[in-house]
Amino acid sequence: MSVKKHRLLLGLIIAIAAIVRFWHLGSNPPALSWDEAAWGYNAFTISRTGADEFGRFLPLDYLESFGDFKPPVYAYLTVLPVAIFGLTEFATRFASAFFGTLTVLFTYLLAKELFSPAGQKPSFMIHNSLFIPLLSAFLLAISPWHIMLSRAAFEANVATFFLVAGITFFLIGLRRKGCWLISALSFALSLMTFNTARVVGPLLVLVLAIAFRRQLWQRKAETMLALVLAFALLLPTFKFLSTPMSRLRFHEVNIFSDTAVVLRANQAVANDNNAWWSTVIHNRRWGYALEFIRHYFDNLNPRFLFVSGDGNPKFSTQDVGSFYLWEAPFLVWGLLVLVRNRRPLWWLVPLWLVIGILPAATAKETPHALRIETTLPTWQIMTALGLVGFFKKANKMAVYLLAAVIVFYFALFQHGLWRHYPLEYASEWQHGNKEAIAYISGVTPDYDQIWFSDYLGRPYIYFLYYLQTDPQAFRSSARIYRESYGFVHVDSFAKYHFYRAKEQPKGEGKALYVNAAENIPPQAEIIAEFPLPDGKANLVAYEI
Numbered sequence: 001m002s003v004k005k006h007r008l009l010l011g012l013i014i015a016i017a018a019i020v021r022f023w024h025l026g027s028n029p030p031a032l033s034w035d036e037a038a039w040g041y042n043a044f045t046i047s048r049t050g051a052d053e054f055g056r057f058l059p060l061d062y063l064e065s066f067g068d069f070k071p072p073v074y075a076y077l078t079v080l081p082v083a084i085f086g087l088t089e090f091a092t093r094f095a096s097a098f099f100g101t102l103t104v105l106f107t108y109l110l111a112k113e114l115f116s117p118a119g120q121k122p123s124f125m126i127h128n129s130l131f132i133p134l135l136s137a138f139l140l141a142i143s144p145w146h147i148m149l150s151r152a153a154f155e156a157n158v159a160t161f162f163l164v165a166g167i168t169f170f171l172i173g174l175r176r177k178g179c180w181l182i183s184a185l186s187f188a189l190s191l192m193t194f195n196t197a198r199v200v201g202p203l204l205v206l207v208l209a210i211a212f213r214r215q216l217w218q219r220k221a222e223t224m225l226a227l228v229l230a231f232a233l234l235l236p237t238f239k240f241l242s243t244p245m246s247r248l249r250f251h252e253v254n255i256f257s258d259t260a261v262v263l264r265a266n267q268a269v270a271n272d273n274n275a276w277w278s279t280v281i282h283n284r285r286w287g288y289a290l291e292f293i294r295h296y297f298d299n300l301n302p303r304f305l306f307v308s309g310d311g312n313p314k315f316s317t318q319d320v321g322s323f324y325l326w327e328a329p330f331l332v333w334g335l336l337v338l339v340r341n342r343r344p345l346w347w348l349v350p351l352w353l354v355i356g357i358l359p360a361a362t363a364k365e366t367p368h369a370l371r372i373e374t375t376l377p378t379w380q381i382m383t384a385l386g387l388v389g390f391f392k393k394a395n396k397m398a399v400y401l402l403a404a405v406i407v408f409y410f411a412l413f414q415h416g417l418w419r420h421y422p423l424e425y426a427s428e429w430q431h432g433n434k435e436a437i438a439y440i441s442g443v444t445p446d447y448d449q450i451w452f453s454d455y456l457g458r459p460y461i462y463f464l465y466y467l468q469t470d471p472q473a474f475r476s477s478a479r480i481y482r483e484s485y486g487f488v489h490v491d492s493f494a495k496y497h498f499y500r501a502k503e504q505p506k507g508e509g510k511a512l513y514v515n516a517a518e519n520i521p522p523q524a525e526i527i528a529e530f531p532l533p534d535g536k537a538n539l540v541a542y543e544i
Contacts, residue, residue, distance in 0.1 A: 040092035100150025159194035296361035319416035330386030448509030
């Protein structure tokens with residue numbers, strides 16, 4: 001294959017990746033999650049005042065947001081899109097789609113580096129094929145998992161790009177000076193973007209440092225400069241990680257806070273009359289270790305990987321798996337090829353995969369597509385190797401048949417994404433907030449108070465977002481409640497009050513209420529309705 005044709009194919013793959021990630025980005029997913037609205041509004045406030053929604057000036061350690069203390073990079077990356085496109089769904093999701101597309105390009109560059117002898121110029125001729133980097137990039141470009149996470153404002157998707165870029169620039173740096181500085185910058189930014197990367201990133205850096213310790217030592221000056229750069233960028237993060245606030249989210253989701261493990265261990269010991277040997281056999285630490293192993297392998301569940309994907313519809317259309325079913329045999333084949341041939345860097349791919357699942361194994365909810373996205377694109381690289389092996393052995397008819405299967409599954413995924421997903425799963429994306437607030441913005445002068453329930457979760461951030469509320473006006477009028485556990489609640493600002501969906505407050509003066517249709521009182525006079533796209537009842541505005 002000529003260089004020109006090779007580049008043309010790469011350009012086509014990148015174009016496909018961009019189209020399926022950017023096409024109607026603002027309308028599908030069909031609404032913004034509250035985290036997306038928070039990213040967008042914080043970018044808006046930073047661009048206007050230099051501070052986050054609660055007034056912290058240029059936060060580099062965290063955004064307090066709802067009390068989940070988000071790593072801040074995604075908000076900064078959204079400042080420019082918001083400045084260009086306005087505070088819109090498209091602008092809010094732009095960074096995820098953009099860096100998702102870039103990840104496809106860097107997967108190509110990474111595969112070139114991985115299958116060339118360390119320190120030498122990349123070659124495409126491994127396994128007598130020109131296609132390993134192209135196939136790896138193509139598989140990520142059409143990946144249901146990566147497309148879904150690229151089409152919403154998921155900071156995990158951006159962190160994955162920075163990890164891939166960090167490893168790619170490190171490997172390029174083995175033969176080209178200066179790239180380790182870019183690698184250090186990329187790894188540092190990954191840690192400032194998503195919590196999972198704060199575990200995966202350092203472990204990957206440690207693996208690379210051990211494997212290439214001689215090269216790093218031979219270029220001590222560049223190595224030290226890269227370390228100093230990364231440390232300087234991460235200094236605010238290090239300070240934050242030493243605070244109790246940094247552990248709030250982990251305490252909320254981790255398996256080690258599950259007291260049921262302790263209770264089972266204590267009961268087993270009691271059943272053995274508190275014998276000393278029973279305290280060893282039934283030690284709670286064994287219980288937690290078994291839980292960790294179980295949750296780890298949950299993320300390798302074939303149903304999750306190849307059949308229906310993550311059970312959370314935010315991460316999957318439920319029509320196809322995280323990968324297409326046809327990829328399964330080629331993934332296994334590729335892993336066998338990788339282990340059998342043992343190219344100089346063969347070990348990095350499976351080791352990266354093993355490391356990438358570790359943080360997710362500590363969480364209660366598994367499998368979890370978002371928390372293990374840092375394993376991408378290892379799956380695609382191994383599958384590409386399997387496909388190369390298939391192409392070497394198959395006849396033309398088999399290749400054409402496989403191509404037809406690939407087109408079928410991709411079309412099936414796209415059909416589900418565009419025809420069924422917006423109708424079936426709009427409620428998962430808090431659909432109705434935008435429509436209700438658009439109505440409210442037109443009638444606000446007619447009422448003394450507006451009361452909006454938390455039926456769809458975190459209503460205040462949607463008012464800030466869709467009304468494009470002046471940050472100073474919000475801060476001066478907001479009533480904010482911070483729980484001892486760190487969660488942040490905004491009870492009201494200006495005329496807008498927020499309440500629990502199962503309650504019915506009594507407003508002062510003339511008041512308008514918005515709640516789920518199922519929660520309105522019998523005496524309510526319905527003023528407006530905001531159904532889901534499929535026509536099912538959702539939110540209603542009413543007076544009492």
